[in-house]
Amino acid sequence: VKNHFISILIFLLASAAAAQAPTVAPVSLVNPMVADISQTSVEIQSNFNGTQLLVFGARNMPGELAIVVRGPTANVKLRRKERIAGMWMHVDQRKYGDLPIFYAVASTKPLKQLAAPAVLQSLGLGESRLMLASTQTSDDVFDPALVRLLSSKHWWQSPFAHITYFGESLFKARLDLPDTLPRGDYTAEIYLFDRGHLLGFQTIPVTVFHTGIDARIFDKATNHGALYGLIAVLMALLGGWLAHRLFHRE
Amino acid sequence: MIPMMIYILRMPTYVTVGTSLFQIIFITAAATMLHAVTTHAVDIVLAALLLLGSTIGAQYGVRLSHRVPDYMLRGLMAALLFIVGGRLAYGLFITPSDIFTLVVTPS
Numbered sequence: 001v002k003n004h005f006i007s008i009l010i011f012l013l014a015s016a017a018a019a020q021a022p023t024v025a026p027v028s029l030v031n032p033m034v035a036d037i038s039q040t041s042v043e044i045q046s047n048f049n050g051t052q053l054l055v056f057g058a059r060n061m062p063g064e065l066a067i068v069v070r071g072p073t074a075n076v077k078l079r080r081k082e083r084i085a086g087m088w089m090h091v092d093q094r095k096y097g098d099l100p101i102f103y104a105v106a107s108t109k110p111l112k113q114l115a116a117p118a119v120l121q122s123l124g125l126g127e128s129r130l131m132l133a134s135t136q137t138s139d140d141v142f143d144p145a146l147v148r149l150l151s152s153k154h155w156w157q158s159p160f161a162h163i164t165y166f167g168e169s170l171f172k173a174r175l176d177l178p179d180t181l182p183r184g185d186y187t188a189e190i191y192l193f194d195r196g197h198l199l200g201f202q203t204i205p206v207t208v209f210h211t212g213i214d215a216r217i218f219d220k221a222t223n224h225g226a227l228y229g230l231i232a233v234l235m236a237l238l239g240g241w242l243a244h245r246l247f248h249r250e
Numbered sequence: 251m252i253p254m255m256i257y258i259l260r261m262p263t264y265v266t267v268g269t270s271l272f273q274i275i276f277i278t279a280a281a282t283m284l285h286a287v288t289t290h291a292v293d294i295v296l297a298a299l300l301l302l303g304s305t306i307g308a309q310y311g312v313r314l315s316h317r318v319p320d321y322m323l324r325g326l327m328a329a330l331l332f333i334v335g336g337r338l339a340y341g342l343f344i345t346p347s348d349i350f351t352l353v354v355t356p357s
Binding site for chain 1: 275278279282283284285286287288290292294295297298301302305306308309342343344345346348349350351352353354355356357
């Protein structure tokens with residue numbers, strides 16, 4: 001993610017440098033685009049049913065918009081089964097390192113038409129296939145399956161919605177967040193492109209976190225594994241002993 | 251383990267049940283610790299619920315095993331193993347709904 005921001009900065013600086021050229025358009029003092037989201041944190045409790053994130057804003061210059069909501073990265077392993085002697089067994093697998101497990105994108109025009117492939121790639125912008133190509137070598141068997149599985153969980157959404165306009169400048173888009181939403185740090189990114197140039201961008205952090213007793217249990221399980229295991233074993237022993245005492249009181 | 255105790259060591263069936271369960275305590279405790287430390291995949295809430303049913307059920311099971319004749323106990327145990335084994339085998343042979351499985355681990 002850090003590399004990603006550095007590449008955006010470099011890109012903007014490059015655009016600014018290009019803007020020094022004599023043929024340049026009039027410099028505007030207004031922000032090319034301002035945007036915000038309906039909530040910067042998503043709290044997940046045991047009765048969490050999914051929620052909606054509203055991305056909205058205004059552009060002060062003509063251009064095309066792209067909105068990305070990017071989740072935390074994870075190591076993803078995809079295993080494939082095959083029938084051997086009548087039995088279904090895992091025969092091979094493919095690993096995808098540091099893959100954003102949540103990725104939703106929407107744009108007013110197909111991404112390809114917004115900017116050059118190199119630009120989109122450096123911004124980490126793309127339909128699922130393209131996004132993969134930036135970090136991994138492509139694979140004909142596993143890649144489509146990965147896209148299909150992550151899409152069926154609604155973890156990858158491309159496009160997640162139509163960006164609707166109100167008048168010339170106001171825009172909004174709704175993103176459905178599924179009930180299985182992975183916890184972690186997300187970013188909502190809004191880009192404004194004009195004829196292949198990035199005019200403006202904004203990133204807004206979103207935190208997805210669990211609360212309640214299940215969050216506390218999860219924390220113990222992941223951060224204090226040994227203690228958690230010990231409690232589980234003691235609980236089992238105590239449970240057996242208690243049941244015995246209950247049934248042998250006489 | 252149990253068939254060996256029954257047919258080679260010639261132990262009474264109800265003793266083999268107790269002995270096997272006793273040694274399972276250590277295996278499962280060790281496995282639980284390993285899972286808790288490495289995969290963090292121990293669901294303590296589910297375990298508590300299962301514990302409730304199994305510990306109470308075990309009390310009745312122990313009483314029953316004293317009253318039911320040996321051959322019947324062995325027959326019931328064989329039937330149980332057969333059903334569980336059959337279910338596992340069935341799972342191997344039926345076409346899975348998806349040949350791909352996704353495993354996600356935080357990086």
